[in-house]
Amino acid sequence: MAELTVDERRWAVPLGSNLLDVLNDAGCAVPYSCRAGSCHACLVRCLDGLPVDAKPEALNTDKRDEGWRLACQCTVAGDLRVAVFDPQRDGLPARVSALDWFGDVLRLRLLPERPLRYQAGQHQVLWCGDVARPYSLASLPGEEPFLEFHLDCRRSGAFCDRARQLQVGDELRLGELRGGALHYDPDWQERPLWLLAAGTGLAPLWGILREALRQGHRGEIKVLHVAHTAEGHYLAQSLQALDGVTVELLLAAQLDEALAGLKLMSRQTMALVCGAPASVERFARRLFIAGVPRNQVFADVFTEHV
Numbered sequence: 299m300a301e302l303t304v305d306e307r308r309w310a311v312p313l314g315s316n317l318l319d320v321l322n323d324a325g326c327a328v329p330y331s332c333r334a335g336s337c338h339a340c341l342v343r344c345l346d347g348l349p350v351d352a353k354p355e356a357l358n359t360d361k362r363d364e365g366w367r368l369a370c371q372c373t374v375a376g377d378l379r380v381a382v383f384d385p386q387r388d389g390l391p392a393r394v395s396a397l398d399w400f401g402d403v404l405r406l407r408l409l410p411e412r413p414l415r416y417q418a419g420q421h422q423v424l425w426c427g428d429v430a431r432p433y434s435l436a437s438l439p440g441e442e443p444f445l446e447f448h449l450d451c452r453r454s455g456a457f458c459d460r461a462r463q464l465q466v467g468d469e470l471r472l473g474e475l476r477g478g479a480l481h482y483d484p485d486w487q488e489r490p491l492w493l494l495a496a497g498t499g500l501a502p503l504w505g506i507l508r509e510a511l512r513q514g515h516r517g518e519i520k521v522l523h524v525a526h527t528a529e530g531h532y533l534a535q536s537l538q539a540l541d542g543v544t545v546e547l548l549l550a551a552q553l554d555e556a557l558a559g560l561k562l563m564s565r566q567t568m569a570l571v572c573g574a575p576a577s578v579e580r581f582a583r584r585l586f587i588a589g590v591p592r593n594q595v596f597a598d599v600f601t602e603h604v
Contacts, residue, residue, distance in 0.1 A: 303346075303379040311374055317342070317349050318369035326382055329430040332601045333370045338423055338474045339430035340369040346379035358476075385425035389471030390414070394464055395444050400532030402452040403498060404461055407437075407444040410472060414445065418505035419480035419598075422447070423473030424457070426464070430473060431457035432601060434480075434502035434572070438509060445472075448501040448532070478502065480570050480598045482509045489566045490518040492590075494581045496573030497525060500533060502598060503572055511540065518563070522556070524548045524577065553577075557584035565589060572598040 299310045304326055311320045318340050321328045331337035335353040344365040349372035356368055383389075392408040399405075408424075416422070416439050423432045424447065437446035451458040464470075480502050491510060493503040500523050507521065521543060525531050528549070537545045548556050557580065569590050571581040578599050585595050 300374050301377045302374065303377075304382060313374055313376075315374045316370070317367075317372040317374060317378075317380075320374065321369060321380075321382065327428060328369055328382055329428065330370055331431055334601075335368050335371045337430075337432045337601045338368065338421075338476060339432065341366055341383040341474060342369045343367075343381045343383070344378060345381055347377050348375075349373055349378060350375045361474075383473065385428075385430070385471035385473065389425050389473055392445065392470050392472050394466050394468045394470065397464060397466060401527065401529035402450065403530070403532045404449040404451055404458075405436075405532070406447045406449055406461065406464070408447070408470060408472075409444050413443075414472070414475065415439070416475055417477070418482060418509040419478050419502045420475060421478050422475050425471035425473055426457060426460040429456045429460055431455075434478065434498075434505075434598070436501040436504045438505055438512070441512075446501075446505075448498040448504075450498040452526075478598045479596050480506060480572060481596070482506045482513065483568075484513055486510075486517070486568050487513065487515050488517050489568050490520070490564050491515060492520045492522070492567055492569040492585075494522045494569065494571040494585075495524070496577035496581075497530065499571075499573030499577070499598070499600065501572075503570060504533060504536075506570060507540070507543070511542075517566075518544070520544045520546070522546045522548065524550055524553050524556075524573075526550050553580065557581070560584060560588045562589040565591065567594065569595045570597075571595065573600060575599050 302311050328340050330340040335356040351372050353371040392410040395409045396407040421432045433447040495503050531547045567590050569585050571578050578597050
């Protein structure tokens with residue numbers, strides 16, 4: 299057995315226990331979405347002692363040096379004293395500046411208490427009360443004062459249910475900002491750039507697309523967006539208004555036929571894909587068949603809620 303301490307509470311837990319489980323079993327209410335080390339909602343800070351970490355690469359070195367760990371990836375190996383992430387203490391306040399509905403997609407814009415330095419393609423953990431969920435940033439860093447997120451609210455979920463009740467002026471808290479697999483590299487300026495998104499997988503690609511244009515991308519740019527309904531093409535007008543960008547809007551039933559027709563004009567093509575696991579797998583498979591080298595395909599898979 300080992301002793302686990304949180305604030306003034308101390309209790310015994312079996313060695314080898316999952317840290318997230320023993321904290322929640324004791325009523326510490328540590329949130330989580332994936333239990334896979336992806337959502338980063340279950341951050342805790344180790345003040346004394348360290349657990350066994352199955353996924354140390356999930357956090358950057360600075361954060362690990364400060365004692366932060368993802369509770370879902372840790373097992374108890376000895377006595378531990380931990381502090382649970384407190385959004386009121388550890389999070390950055392941000393006010394809702396705009397709420398726009400496009401069918402079941404909510405475009406949420408937040409004004410943080412102080413400017414946030416980030417790059418297109420990164421993720422931000424949002425806290426609404428005691429509920430946390432990571433979302434991709436869709437805003438253009440350095441040009442837009444707000445942080446923009448696109449929330450798929452088709453299905454009920456702890457965070458989406460709270461988001462439906464938000465009003466302009468409400469306060470949320472920002473948790474961890476982290477890098478994802480998607481980014482724009484200035485070295486790609488002469489290369490064709492393909493952006494393939496399913497649903498709100500368009501969010502990070504919207505930011506990356508505008509970053510590419512801001513940096514003067516000179517190669518072909520193609521955007522393919524698949525949605526369940528025509529209303530799901532929530533950025534259709536904004537995309538089609540961009541000069542030099544080819545936009546293809548597809549319904550889910552048309553996806554296989556459209557992917558089969560992808561023609562690669564250059565082996566130098568860079569492809570960025572984002573969406574739910576099944577959609578990303580279909581995109582990646584077809585890109586490989588079309589001839590895009592695997593190391594030129596960057597994929598971001600949405601975290602599935604557990």
